[in-house]
Amino acid sequence: MKKLIFAFVTGMMLSACSTGIKTQTAATDSGNILPYPIYQHKMANGLNVVTVPFDSPGLAAFYIITRVGSRNEVEPGVTGFAHFFEHMMFRGTDKYPKEAYSAALKSTGAAANANTSQDRTEYHMTGNAEKLELMFELEADRFQNLNYSEHEFKTEAGAVKGEYTKNFASPYSQINEKLSETAFTTHTYSHTTMGYFKDIVDMPNQYEYSKTFFDRYYRPEYNTILVVGDVTAKQVNDLAEKYFGDWQHGSYVSKVPTEPQQTETRYTHLQNGSIPPYFSMNYKGPAFSDKQIDMPALDVLSSMVFSPTSDLYKKLVIDEQKVRFIGGGAQDSRDPNLFSIQVSMVNKDDMPYVKDEIEKAIAKVQTEGVDPVKLQRTKSNLKYSFAMSIDTPTAIAQSLSHYIQLTGDPESINRLYALYDDVSEADVKMVANRYFDPTRLTIATISEDEQGALQ
Known part of the structure; x- marks a missing residue:
């Protein structure tokens, strides 16, 4: 995954296809950041099947990326x-009750898991490539035939409430929720992946809605199968047709509201003295694009201004020791989201000074640009440190799944990284002026005080 977001707070060409016609493509350009061919096979029902053969004898990563996350939760309640x-x-x-599913999965040598974000839900396992057909059978069965009683539904809803309560014990989770609600007034990014607590409390009463949600989104057009490892494209495509070919295309499309333009700085504060003072500066940024220079330029900017090698970090963390941690980065997402600068303080009284130093560092880029030698070094480091990290089936699958969630197209990884070579001093200066404007800013603070120090 490419992003430079500092997780202090819990953080191709699409194959042409018409009904009944199945085509596939493979990209093998040696200039790509991913030096392995990506084979895509678009099935008649809308399911995309992606295969990346990789020299990992006996091992295969099997992912299903469902392009549905909290972004799609457009209905109140x-x-x-x-x-x-x-x-x-x-x-x-x-066919495979919970215990039988676990036993069959164990026989593949894999452990299945899943996770959810704003833009997608991801199901994944890495196991014995010789058991690939069983993986297909298990996943096709539950994606098409999931079956649960109202009692089981209520039991799981209780478990979700318990997870929320556990997570919400963290002040960082609390401020993240307040930040989302403050920064976004209309778009569904206004609620976190977990959802609003009042909705989670009411979730046991939503059994019928749960079936509606599953029927809407667990359809082939919302999903991509991704297999990386000791496999061939023909093998994967044949299994996909065998086990997912009868999966019926749906008809529902969620209409995500557009966030109106922000016109002034917003503030949110959490009174909590149990952790070191904390604040974040969150500017409205762009949606992900693998065709525009903005995201790569913001990544370069965040590395040059906020990374541990930056002048700002050295001054605030090492020399003056006013800050325990500082980091920043733009969030990849399908719709415009936030560029967040996060700071853990030593003393809350220094918050205004540190904020001022951050704004000075940004203003310097806005007026003077960046050093061309450091720019080239940063671009090279961003590209090739990532390239060195994609060296296992799981690492490759995880990276590709990130871009599939954003565009539906795994080739986005190659198009995006090709843009890094084009980032110029003018581009970095341009994004600094375009996005770092006080009218686009939401400030979140945590301290023992009743009111935030930066309001």
Whole structure:
């Protein structure tokens, strides 16, 4: 995954296809950041099948990326269901009840898991490549035939409430929730992946809605199968047709509201003295694009201004020791999201000074640009440190799944990284001026005080 987001707070060409016609493509350009061919096979029902053969004898990573996350929860009162199905999908089917599913999975040498974000839910396992057909059978069965009683539904809804309560004990989770609600007034990014607590409390009463949610989104057009490892494209495509060929295309399309333009700085604060003072500066940024220079330029900027090698980090963390941690980065997402700068303080009284130093560092880029030698060094490091990290089936699958969630197209990884070579001093200066404007800013603070120090 490419992003430079500092996780202090819990953080191709599409194959042409018409009905009944199945085509596939493979990219083998040696200039790509991913030096392995990506084979795509678009099935008649809309399911995309992606295969990356990789020299990993006896090992294969099997991923299904469902391009449904909290972003798609557009109806009031029922947030949290994308994350809920991350849990519910392990409840079993008539053919493979929960215990039978676990036993069959164990025989593949794999352990299945899942996770949810704003833009997608991801199901994954890495196991014995010789058991690939069994992996297909298990996943096809639960994606098409998930079956659970109302009692099982309520039990899992209780588990989700317990997870929320556990996570919400963290002040960082609390401020993240307050930040989302403050920064976004209309778009569904206004609620976190877990959903609103009032909706989670009411979730046990939403059994019928849960079936509606599953019927809407667990359809082939929302999903991509990704297999990386000791496999061939023909093998994967044949298994996909065998086990997913009868999966019926759906008809539902969620309409995600557009966030209106922000016109002034917003603030949110959490009174909590149990952790070191903390604040974040969150500017409205762009949606992900593998065709525009903005995201790569923001990545370069964040590395040059906020990484541990930056002048700002050295001054605030090492020399003056006013800051325990500082980091920043833009969040990849399908719709415009936030560029977040996060700071853990030593003393809350220094918050205004540190904020001022951050704004000075940004203003310097806005007026003077960046050093051309450091720019080239940063671009090279961003590209090739990533390239060195994609060296196992799981690492490759995880990286590709990130871009599949954003565009539906794994080739986005190659198009995006090709843009890094084009980032110029003018581009970095341009994004600094375009996005770092006080009218686009939301400030979140944590301290023992009743009111935030930066308001």
